[in-house]
Amino acid sequence: MSPAPSATGPVQGRGPQPVEGHGAGNPGQPSSTLTWSSRRLLDAILRVREVGIVAVLVVFVAVATSVQPRFIDPQNIKFVFSNAIIYALLALGETVVVLSRNVDLSVGSVLGLSAYLSSDLFSQVHHIPIVAVFLAGLAIGLACGAVNGAVVAVARVPSLVVTLATLYIYRAIDVLIVGGGMVVASTLPGAFLSIPTSSLGPIPYLAIAVAGTVAVGAYVLASFRPGRELYAIGSNPDAARLAGIPMGKRIFWSFVVSGGIAGLAGVLWAATYGTIDSTAGLNYELTVVAAVVVGGVNIFGGSGTVVGAALGALLLATINQALYVLGISSFWDPAIDGALIVLAISLDHWITLRLTRALRKGAVQHAT
Amino acid sequence: MQPEAALPAVGATPRPPATLTQSPREPRPTSLSGKFRWALHWESALVVALVLTVALGAATSAEFLTVSNIFSNVCLLYGELAIMALPTTLIILSGEIDLSIASTLALSSSLVGYLSSNHWPMPLVIIVALAAGIACGLLNGLLVTRLNLPSLAVTIGTMTLYEGISEIILGPAIITSFPAAYTAIGVKAFPATGGLLSYSAVLFIVLAVVFGVVLHATPFGRSVVAIGWNKQAAQFAGIRVKRVKTALYMLSGLMGALAGILYTFRLSTAEADNGTTLILPVIAVVLLGGVSIFGGKGTILGVVLAVLVYCSLQSALLLTNFNSNALEIVTGALLLLSVLIPNAGEIAARARRFAGGHGTSAPSAKGGRPPASAQ
Numbered sequence: 001m002s003p004a005p006s007a008t009g010p011v012q013g014r015g016p017q018p019v020e021g022h023g024a025g026n027p028g029q030p031s032s033t034l035t036w037s038s039r040r041l042l043d044a045i046l047r048v049r050e051v052g053i054v055a056v057l058v059v060f061v062a063v064a065t066s067v068q069p070r071f072i073d074p075q076n077i078k079f080v081f082s083n084a085i086i087y088a089l090l091a092l093g094e095t096v097v098v099l100s101r102n103v104d105l106s107v108g109s110v111l112g113l114s115a116y117l118s119s120d121l122f123s124q125v126h127h128i129p130i131v132a133v134f135l136a137g138l139a140i141g142l143a144c145g146a147v148n149g150a151v152v153a154v155a156r157v158p159s160l161v162v163t164l165a166t167l168y169i170y171r172a173i174d175v176l177i178v179g180g181g182m183v184v185a186s187t188l189p190g191a192f193l194s195i196p197t198s199s200l201g202p203i204p205y206l207a208i209a210v211a212g213t214v215a216v217g218a219y220v221l222a223s224f225r226p227g228r229e230l231y232a233i234g235s236n237p238d239a240a241r242l243a244g245i246p247m248g249k250r251i252f253w254s255f256v257v258s259g260g261i262a263g264l265a266g267v268l269w270a271a272t273y274g275t276i277d278s279t280a281g282l283n284y285e286l287t288v289v290a291a292v293v294v295g296g297v298n299i300f301g302g303s304g305t306v307v308g309a310a311l312g313a314l315l316l317a318t319i320n321q322a323l324y325v326l327g328i329s330s331f332w333d334p335a336i337d338g339a340l341i342v343l344a345i346s347l348d349h350w351i352t353l354r355l356t357r358a359l360r361k362g363a364v365q366h367a368t
Numbered sequence: 369m370q371p372e373a374a375l376p377a378v379g380a381t382p383r384p385p386a387t388l389t390q391s392p393r394e395p396r397p398t399s400l401s402g403k404f405r406w407a408l409h410w411e412s413a414l415v416v417a418l419v420l421t422v423a424l425g426a427a428t429s430a431e432f433l434t435v436s437n438i439f440s441n442v443c444l445l446y447g448e449l450a451i452m453a454l455p456t457t458l459i460i461l462s463g464e465i466d467l468s469i470a471s472t473l474a475l476s477s478s479l480v481g482y483l484s485s486n487h488w489p490m491p492l493v494i495i496v497a498l499a500a501g502i503a504c505g506l507l508n509g510l511l512v513t514r515l516n517l518p519s520l521a522v523t524i525g526t527m528t529l530y531e532g533i534s535e536i537i538l539g540p541a542i543i544t545s546f547p548a549a550y551t552a553i554g555v556k557a558f559p560a561t562g563g564l565l566s567y568s569a570v571l572f573i574v575l576a577v578v579f580g581v582v583l584h585a586t587p588f589g590r591s592v593v594a595i596g597w598n599k600q601a602a603q604f605a606g607i608r609v610k611r612v613k614t615a616l617y618m619l620s621g622l623m624g625a626l627a628g629i630l631y632t633f634r635l636s637t638a639e640a641d642n643g644t645t646l647i648l649p650v651i652a653v654v655l656l657g658g659v660s661i662f663g664g665k666g667t668i669l670g671v672v673l674a675v676l677v678y679c680s681l682q683s684a685l686l687l688t689n690f691n692s693n694a695l696e697i698v699t700g701a702l703l704l705l706s707v708l709i710p711n712a713g714e715i716a717a718r719a720r721r722f723a724g725g726h727g728t729s730a731p732s733a734k735g736g737r738p739p740a741s742a743q
Contacts, residue, residue, distance in 0.1 A: 103520075154722050155715045157707040158661045160520075164648060165707075168700030175694040248722055278693065283645075286467075286524055299521040331539050331640075335532025341525030345517050 049296035049304070049351070053311040057318060064322035071325045074202035081207040082196055082272065084317035086111075086265050088210055090288040091295065091309040092217050093261030096254045098292055099221070100233040101301030102159035104255060106148060107262040108284030109170035114140045114266025115280040116174060119183045122192070130192050134267050141263015142256055144170055149255030153248040159255075167285065171278075178278040185274030196272040206268065210310070217306040230254060234301020290337065291316055294344040316340075410658040410710070414673035421677055425684030432687055435564050439557055441683040444634060447568025448473065448627035448643060450675045452650045453657075454572075454579045455620040457671045459519075460654055461583070462616055463596040463663025464512060467523040469624040470647035471530035472504045474640065476628025478534040481543030481638020490550055494629055501625020502618050504530055509614030527647070535640040543638040554633030568630045572675075575623075580668035592616065596663025652699045653678050656706045678702065 064071040090107050097104040118137035121128050148166055152159045185193060196206050221227035229250050233240040241247055270276050289299075295312025297304025319340065320333050425432035452469050459466045476497040483493040504526070511522045557563040558570040565573075583589035594602040595609050603609050632638050657674035659666030681698050708715065 151704070151708070154719045155708055155711065156718070161655055161661055161703060161707055164652060164655075165700040165703035167648065168652075168696040169704070172694040172697030172700065175691055176697075179691070286527070289524055290528065293521050293524070299518050329539070331532075331535040333532065333535075334528050335536055338525050338527070338529025338532050341528060342511065342522065345521045345525065346511075346515060349515065349517055 049348070050308050050311055052347070052351075053295060053308060053315055057311065057315050060315075060318055060322050064325055068325045068327075071322065076321065076325065077202040078199055078204060080314075080317050080321045081202075081204050083321065084314045085196070085204070085206050085210050086269055086272065087284075087288060087291055087313035087317065088214065088310040089261055089265045089268070090284065091291040091313045092210075092214055092306045093258035093265075094288050094292050095295075095297050095304060095306045095309040096217070096221070096230065097159070097258045098234075098289075098297050098299065099230045099301050099304065100251055100254055101237065102152060102251060102254070103163065103289065103299075104145075104148060104159065104258045105163040105285045105289075106144065106166040106170055107258065107265075107288055108281040109167050109174065110141050110144045110259055110262035111266040111269055111281035111284060112278065113144065113170050113174045113177075114263040115270040115276050116178050116183060116278065118263075118267045119188060119270035119276050122189060123183070123187045130189070130195075133192070134264065137263045137267035138260055139263070141266065142260040144263070145256040145259015146252075148259060149252035152255060153252040159251075171282075174280075175278045182275060182277035183270070188270070188274060192271050193274060196268065214306050214310045221306060226250060226253070231302055234298075235303070287316070288313075290341050293348075294341060296344075296348055298348070299345075312344075411667065411670050411673055413709075414657070414670060414677060418673060418677050418680065421680045421684060425680060425687070428684065429687040432684055435562065437683065437687070439564055439566060441686055442679045443564075443566040443569035444555070445683070446675070446679045447566055447572060447634075448631050449646055449649055449653065450572045450679075451568065451575060451623055451627045451630070452646065453653045453671055453675055454575055454668070455616070455623040456650050456654050457657070457659055457666060457668060458579070458583060458589075458592055459616050459620055460651075460659050460661065461596045461663055461666050462592045462613055463599065464519040464613060464616075465523060465651070466505075466508060466519065466617060466620045467647055467651075468504065468508060468527040468530055469620050469627075469650065470644050471527045471534070472501050472621050472624030473628035473631060473643040473646065475504065475530045475534040475537075476501050476625035477632045477638050477642040478538040478640055480629055480632045481541075482537050484546060484638075485543045490547055497629055498622060498625045501621040501623075501628070503621070504624070505618040505621020506614065508621070509617030512617065513610035513613050531641060531644055534642075538638065538640045540640075544636055546633065546636055551633050551636045554630060554636065568634070571626075571630070576668060576672050580672075583668055588612070588615075593664055596660075596665070598664075649678075649696070649699055652703045656702050658706070 061071070070076060090111070094104055094107060114137040117140055118133050121133050121136055144166070148159070148163055151157060151162045151166075155162075196204060198205055200208065221230065229240070229245045232243065232245055233247055233250060237247065266281065269280055273280070291313040292304075292309045293299055293312070294315060295304065295308035295310070297309050297312075316337060319336065323333060323336065324330060422433075431437050452473070456466060456469060479497045479500055480493055483496060484490060488496075508519075508523055508526055511517050511526070512519045553567045556567070558565050558567050561570065581589075583592065591602065591607040591612055594605065594607060595612060599609060628643065631643050635642075653674050654666075654671055655661060656678065657666065657671030659671060678699065681702070682695050685695055685698060686692060
């Protein structure tokens with residue numbers, strides 16, 4: 001079950017150019033302007049996918065700032081971060097699932113359910129500590145994730161189908177509970193509403209917390225056995241099974257993690273927007289998958305990092321804000337997002353092909 | 369749905385060699401009669417579900433089986449969804465997926481609104497909208513087959529892209545004036561059906577027959593199934609895999625555009641995000657119809673029955689005081705049941721093993737593995 005398509009001719013040289021601007025001439029063809037060592041350097045840089053995303057990010061910020069200097073106003077930066085936080089958090093959970101060649105489409109519905117139920121606690125229980133509300137949101141998310149994970153791991157039904165079904169079921173439960181009502185900001189304590197707005201200079205504390213969470217996630221996935229096993233499962237399920245990896249358990253827990261994170265994101269959503277009805281988090285799932293894909297995570301699992309995914313979310317938020325600041329009608333946003341996603345996966349594919357070729361060439365050189 | 373020995377995978381993973389996927393419990397059907405037995409099995413379950421739904425609907429509301437309910441709450445509401453389910457069936461059968469078909473609907477709807485508000489003659493408008501749909505499909509097809517990109521990722525991207533183009537075309541505008549002769553297509557009953565069937569329903573029936581014949585009785589249709597079963601084998605058997613897949617995406621774009629035209633005429637409204645929420649129900653109905661998400665398995669009859677079950681259940685619930693915003697719970701529950709029920713016995717056995725702490729993998733030689741931290 002080879003995830004990446006085998007190397008083919010037509011892609012060579014037709015793929016998008018490297019955004020880093022290192023490639024003089026067409027990098028797909030042997031070029032006289034590039035020496036062998038500089039090509040290796042390019043490959044080494046490309047290998048760290050996050051560098052590419054950061055480069056695109058820098059380019060966008062530079063262009064936007066040169067046209068409209070107020071793009072780097074603290075207020076504007078804060079706005080970008082607060083937009084990106086929830087998507088980055090969801091992208092973190094989604095990556096854990098996608099790495100093992102699965103997908104969780106129910107994150108938007110879990111977020112909605114958790115946002116309403118947890119914020120409703122403030123009016124149900126007097127003087128409930130804010131921490132308890134976060135724990136409630138987490139618990140709701142974990143429960144939803146456990147249902148997803150149990151069905152996927154035990155029934156061995158494709159996760160796309162299972163989470164498509166639970167996307168509807170969780171949302172319908174949300175609608176049935178909420179009815180026509182909503183939670184309004186006046187019922188929420190001020191300390192809760194100030195969580196997303198308090199900041200260290202232009203950077204919200206929440207962004208720092210999310211960055212910390214992403215860093216922990218990256219460390220666990222890169223250095224601990226369960227994390228490595230998720231990559232193994234995504235790279236080659238049959239080999240992973242033969243190697244004795246408890247696939248069911250790993251996949252189950254990846255969905256639990258994704259659900260729990262979506263539950264927490266729901267509480268943050270409630271704190272950020274203040275008004276929560278049954279449409280909270282509607283249609284978030286595909287944007288989250290898009291952020292993950294833009295962040296260089298292979299949709300068929302086995303490669304990619306949570307740092308990349310979080311940067312992907314930040315990139316989408318930055319681009320949308322840049323378009324706004326540059327005075328481009330917001331009606332262009334989805335089209336540009338869509339084009340970007342297509343471009344990102346094409347680029348990712350081109351890099352994979354290039355690296356494969358470089359590795360093969362390196363192996364040949366080594367042998368001779 | 370069939371149990372797969374491989375893990376539950378995302379959408380359109382290439383099917384591994386048969387020796388790997390073949391489950392000892394369910395031998396792969398070798399003869400045509402074997403295939404038919406499976407098909408009859410699933411489709412008869414859908415027939416039973418349909419009969420139960422209709423009985424339930426008739427029992428709870430006297431209105432359910434009236435001509436006006438069937439016309440306005442079944443045919444009109446679900447005509448476009450049903451039409452989009454047909455090409456989606458073929459695409460999923462070939463082992464790919466198209467998430468952009470509902471955005472093609474939106475794009476086509478915007479084009480119809482924009483061009484007709486600029487006083488283009490309506491036949492020309494329709495031709496342009498259909499051509500745009502084919503172009504959308506062609507782009508999907510080229511990205512998937514020529515660049516070898518995963519269709520799940522590509523069509524998530526083009527889904528956003530086509531809806532975005534639709535927003536660029538129409539902006540915040542809502543076009544509501546269309547020639548009455550054309551909006552009649554959207555809201556009037558097809559002649560000689562006794563006021564029962566809408567134009568979209570008649571179109572769906574005709575298209576379903578055409579798709580059924582093409583899929584089950586032509587070399588093209590059989591090659592679609594062959595590609596879904598085993599892409600490499602199909603390639604070696606001389607099937608032009610890339611060409612067939614590109615054609616399927618173009619067909620999908622065309623049907624999406626057709627649905628967009630019908631949608632616009634039905635509501636007399638062109639809006640940038642028309643019908644974009646239909647994508648997940650379309651996929652759900654196709655999977656409910658017994659089409660395997662891995663490709664290669666499924667029938668048009670199953671999908672037609674699934675469309676009927678879906679419509680009648682939703683319409684029955686609409687007549688009760690059920691919260692109409694929560695209707696999609698039906699989609700979710702049906703989808704989940706459709707994949708769980710066929711394998712209930714196996715699942716129970718596996719659940720016992722899972723709860724027993726042995727994992728789902730076969731007992732391995734490395735019995736003394738340390739418990740992982742995630743547990």
